[in-house]
Amino acid sequence: MPVESQPESSVEEQKVNLLGLSPSEMVAFFESVGEKSFRATQLIKWIHQNGVDDFDAMSNLSKPLREKLKRVAVIKAPSIIKQWDSEDGTRKFLFQVGNDSAAKEGSSKNAVEAVFIPEGDRGTLCVSSQVGCSLDCSFCATGKQGFNRDLSAAEIIGQVWAAAKSYGQLTPKAPRSVTNVVMMGMGEPLMNFDNVVAAMTLMMDDNAYGLSKRRVTLSTAGVVPALDRLGEVTDVSLAISLHAANDELRNQLVPINKKYPIAMLLDSAKRYIEGVPDNRRKITIEYTLIDHVNDRPHHAHQLADLLKDIPVKINLIPFNPFGLVDYKRVSNNALRRFQDILIDAGYIVTVRTTRGDDIDAACGQLAGEVNDRTRRSERYKKSQLSANLKNGESGKPEAIRIVPRT
Numbered sequence: 001m002p003v004e005s006q007p008e009s010s011v012e013e014q015k016v017n018l019l020g021l022s023p024s025e026m027v028a029f030f031e032s033v034g035e036k037s038f039r040a041t042q043l044i045k046w047i048h049q050n051g052v053d054d055f056d057a058m059s060n061l062s063k064p065l066r067e068k069l070k071r072v073a074v075i076k077a078p079s080i081i082k083q084w085d086s087e088d089g090t091r092k093f094l095f096q097v098g099n100d101s102a103a104k105e106g107s108s109k110n111a112v113e114a115v116f117i118p119e120g121d122r123g124t125l126c127v128s129s130q131v132g133c134s135l136d137c138s139f140c141a142t143g144k145q146g147f148n149r150d151l152s153a154a155e156i157i158g159q160v161w162a163a164a165k166s167y168g169q170l171t172p173k174a175p176r177s178v179t180n181v182v183m184m185g186m187g188e189p190l191m192n193f194d195n196v197v198a199a200m201t202l203m204m205d206d207n208a209y210g211l212s213k214r215r216v217t218l219s220t221a222g223v224v225p226a227l228d229r230l231g232e233v234t235d236v237s238l239a240i241s242l243h244a245a246n247d248e249l250r251n252q253l254v255p256i257n258k259k260y261p262i263a264m265l266l267d268s269a270k271r272y273i274e275g276v277p278d279n280r281r282k283i284t285i286e287y288t289l290i291d292h293v294n295d296r297p298h299h300a301h302q303l304a305d306l307l308k309d310i311p312v313k314i315n316l317i318p319f320n321p322f323g324l325v326d327y328k329r330v331s332n333n334a335l336r337r338f339q340d341i342l343i344d345a346g347y348i349v350t351v352r353t354t355r356g357d358d359i360d361a362a363c364g365q366l367a368g369e370v371n372d373r374t375r376r377s378e379r380y381k382k383s384q385l386s387a388n389l390k391n392g393e394s395g396k397p398e399a400i401r402i403v404p405r406t
Contacts, residue, residue: 015072015073015074019154019161020152020195022153022198022202023044023202025198027040033068035068039061039065041207048207053076054075055073077159077162078095078155079095079096081095090118091163092113092114094112094113095113095158096110097110097131097151110149112128112185122179124178124179124180125178126182126185127184128156128187129150129156129187129192130148130150130151130186130187130188131186133145134191135221137254137255138252138254138325139243150192151187157202160199160209164178178209181211181215182219182239183216183219184241188220188223189218190218190223190230203216216237217238218237219239219286220238220239222240222256223256224268228268228272230272235277237281239286240286241254242262242303243287243294244257245299245302249293253293262306269283269310270310273310282311282312283310283312284314287303289317289334290319290330291327291328291329291330293327297337300338300341303342304341312347313347313348315349316335316339316349316351317351318351
C-alpha cells in the first residue's frame with residue numbers, strides 16, 4: 001500500500017525553529033543531532049549577527065551538516081504583513097504570527113505590532129510578547145482587542161531580527177540599528193515569562209545582538225510573583241507601568257492591581273532593584289497622564305510621597321487617544337505642572353515624546369489583529385452598541401466612557 005506524503009506545511013511545522021533557541025538550547029539541539037557543541041555559536045552568529053536564514057549560505061558549515069540541518073530544522077521569523085513609516089522617522093511593523101496558511105484562508109489570523117523609534121544614534125524597538133493582552137488596562141488599545149495566546153521565543157526575537165533586517169543590518173554598530181529593546185508592545189511580558197526571558201537572553205548574548213542589560217527593558221503592569229522570579233534569572237532594566245498613586249484609582253486603570261496592589265508591587269520592585277549588582281540603576285516608573293483622571297496636582301503629590309524611598313526615575317506619558325474610550329490627552333499646562341511638582345520633590349522626570357501617532361504607533365495605541373478567544377473585544381462592541389441604542393443613535397459605535405473616581 002503506498003505511503004501518502006505529508007503536506008509540506010506539516011513537515012515544516014515538525015522541524016525545530018532555531019531562531020528562538022537560547023545559547024544553552026542551541027547547544028542541546030546540536031548534541032541531540034550528534035554534532036559538536038561549538039556549532040551552536042556558529043549558528044547563533046549566522047542567524048542573529050548576519051541575518052541569515054538559509055543553511056546553504058552558512059559557508060563555514062560542511063555540506064553534510066547543512067543538509068542535515070535542512071532536514072530537521074528551520075530558521076523562521078514572523079513575516080511582515082505591512083510596515084508604516086511616520087513623518088517623524090518612526091516605523092511600525094505588523095507581523096503575522098502562527099499558522100500562515102490558516103491566516104490566508106481567514107480562519108485564524110493573528111498579527112502583532114512592533115515599533116522602531118530612531119533618535120540620534122539611538123534606535124529603540126518596542127516589542128510585543130502576546131497576541132492581544134490578558135490584562136485589560138482601561139487606557140490601552142491592546143487590551144480592548146482581547147487575548148489569543150502567548151508568543152513563542154522565536155516570535156519575540158523574530159521581531160528584533162526582522163526589524164533590524166529591514167534597515168539592512170543586525171548589529172548595534174550601523175546607522176538605524178536597534179540599540180535598545182523595550183518589552184512594552186502588545187501584551188504583559190511577565191504573563192509569558194519563559195519565552196520573554198529566553199528572547200531577552202538572546203538580545204544580550206555577545207554572539208547574537210550584544211545589547212547591554214541597561215539597554216533591554218521589561219515593562220510590567222505588576223504580576224508580582226513573576227517579578228520576584230525575574231530577579232532570580234536576570235537583571236535587565238525594569239519599568240513599572242504604574243499610572244496611579246492610590247489603589248482606588250489604579251484598580252480602575254490597571255485592574256490587575258486588585259490582585260497585586262501598589263504596596264505589594266513596589267515591595268517586589270524594590271527587591272528586584274536591590275538584587276541588581278549595579279547600585280546606580282533605577283526603576284523607571286511609567287505614568288500615563290489622562291486629562292482630569294490622574295493628572296491633578298494632588299495626584300502628583302501622592303506619587304511623590306509614594307516613591308520617596310525607592311530609587312526611581314519617572315517617565316510621564318501623555319495619553320494617546322484611540323477609538324474605544326473617551327479619555328482625553330492631558331493639557332500641556334497640566335503636564336508641566338505635574339512634572340514641576342515631581343522635580344521639586346527631587347525626582348528625575350522625563351516626558352515621553354509622542355512619536356508615530358500619525359501611524360497609530362504611539363504608546364498605548366498598538367492593536368494588531370487578534371483572533372480573540374476571550375471574547376472581550378466582542379463584549380466591548382456589544383456594550384458600545386447598547387449604549388448607542390439607549391441614546392437613540394445608530395451607525396458606528398461611539399467610544400465607551402470610563403471615568404475612574406479620583
